[in-house]
Amino acid sequence: MHIPDSFIPMGQAIVYWVIALPFVFMSLKWARKELDDMKIPILAALAAGIFAIQALNIPIGMGTSGHMVGAVLVSIIFGSPFAGVLVLTLVLLVQGFVFGDGGITTMGANIFNMGVVSGFVGYYLFAALKSKVDIKAAAFVGAWIGLLVSALVCSVEMAIAGTFPLVAGLATMGLYHLIIGIIGEGLITAIVITAIEKSRPDLLDSSVTKAKGVRA
């Protein structure tokens, strides 16, 4: 879902930068408040893993492929969507400047879609579900729907840019990312969260592990 430079006119691309930057700024404030020597290795390992897995496109049929985004996974582990914004910003900076994956002018839109929208939607959906269903299911649904909503937001941006027609764009992007979200985002997020919960439950933010059954 990395938008190249040519898909959004410069004026609009700047608007998305203006929208994205406060979130990036707040994610740095989050890092200042929450990160310590215990958490930094976890953040760095996750960021590296997400960069690598974003290079692994999974075929979804219809001549189309997709990959994990990862903002929801990071947000769940750290108990804050700003962790997802921070990691996605770093990953997108390297992808854009070093590998030409995603434009530089459109990086604001990409940070907003993949870091902010998918991370916030996915994390808060997970948070709402975790007291009702098990943590695996909550992580799966959060990650899946987070990706889907970010693809729909991307379609609206494409329509405003005049690049895609609105309805056809929503339908096509929605269909592809509905499928990418199940395999690439939901399943992988649920598997990683389950593995961490089993092996190192202390790594998960306490709000994640103690939630179930506590709230009436």
Place this chain on the structure above:
Amino acid sequence: MSVTANSNMNMKFLYAGIVIALLIAIAAPFLASSDPDGLESAAGGLIDEVTYSTMEESAPFVESPMPDYAIEGQGKMGEVAAVVAGTILVLGISFVLGKAAKKN
């Protein structure tokens, strides 16, 4: 659990994370689907061919040193090197940024 033991375990998580990330990075050029991603695929279907090929060929705002996760003329090994380099770069930047940002 003592702070030191916990810190060692987190360093273990870092090393395990690095190994997993590098394994994915090495495998990705061989395993990744070359089909267009969701956005490109939608663009191919929704934008007329001439306009889309013009958009695809337009120069990016900034030229990147390793476009499309490849090193010119180096084939698959170049792709592996590119993704591995990117993974290490992201790891390093995150680590340094984390150290710089954390409260003292």
